[in-house]
Amino acid sequence: MLTLYYHPLASFCHKVLIALYEADIAFKGRVIDLGKAEDRDELDALWPVGKFPVIRDEVRGRVVPESTIIIEYLCQHFPSAAGLMGDDKDATLQVRLWERVFDHYVHVHMQKIVGDRLRPEGERDPRGVADARGVLQAAYAMLDKQLASGHWAVGDSFTMADCAAAPSLFYAHILEPFPAGCPSLAAYFERLIERPSVRRVLEEAKPWFPYFPYKELMPRRFL
Ligand SMILES: N[C@@H](CCC(=O)N[C@@H](CS)C(=O)NCC(=O)O)C(=O)O
Incomplete structure (x- = not known):
């Protein structure tokens, strides 16, 4: 099982969500609220630059940060993503x-x-x-x-x-x-x-659009 640390409004998270949905890969979403110190600490512990998306692959015991590397990782390990x-x-x-x-x-x-x-x-x-x-x-x-x-x-x-x-x-x-x-x-x-x-990604982001700084x-x- 994969866990995705993300936020539904965050653009680099959209990039990985699109890849997950394209390849129909199941994952558990962990929404990170950067306004909460405990959420920031949880993200920093995974990837000290404190940026998301990050995925944790519990089966392979790996934590993978950076949207591009996450998608390449999905392509390596999930045949349904290979075409990406x-x-x-x-x-x-x-x-x-x-x-x-x-x-x-x-x-x-x-x-x-x-x-x-x-x-x-x-x-x-x-x-x-x-x-x-x-x-x-x-x-x-x-x-x-x-x-x-x-x-x-x-x-x-x-x-x-x-x-x-x-x-x-x-x-x-x-x-x-x-x-x-x-x-x-x-x-x-x-x-x-x-x-x-x-x-699907835009639909899921919709409730958060009022928080977009240029709403x-x-x-x-x-x-
Ligand atoms: N190079 C990173 C960029 C990730 C990034 O900039 N994420 C933004 C959200 S879209 C973020 O974490 N912002 C929070 C912050 O900078 O504190 C990637 O490709 O994953």
Whole structure:
């Protein structure tokens, strides 16, 4: 049995939830409330940087942190997840590449914008936020070209790259809308949010959306 330490609103947790739902892997969810010292201590004891998701695999006696490594771990140990890494070595490299693009050029910059709003007045970083918006715009333009061919991020199979894409684009597009010149990206996003695993994650996150720091920008269709 797997235990997932997570929060239903947290974007990197969505990435792993999508992989678990895609592969139909049973797990026990342990919701971590970072506002509670005992929950923070429990998470720190598993992964001292204090970030989730983390999984504990009681059968194999392993604790696995970091969303990407968790998904690769699932692919190694659960045959139903194997396809998430691509069908051959070349495809796997492409999956890793585009998954990295979503994490490094979309996800963390979206987090920067959200995190800045949580800072007290006087401790905000407008230059850092402007830079983050610039990176998102550059990423959108690059992704639009990648997504012009193929149904998913890497060809026609849903992979770890799409698990990374869904939550990062979901929150990023709310903060920094896709430009009109990125029709392939916009169409891909619509396909993503219709995917049953992604729909399920967004449905489970719904009760928590009022706590999203930019809740006033959340499109009505997701509420
Ligand atoms: N590189 C990590 C990033 C995880 C991460 O940033 N998680 C956020 C939630 S989406 C978190 O734990 N935030 C709490 C904090 O930073 O205190 C991964 O891929 O799992």
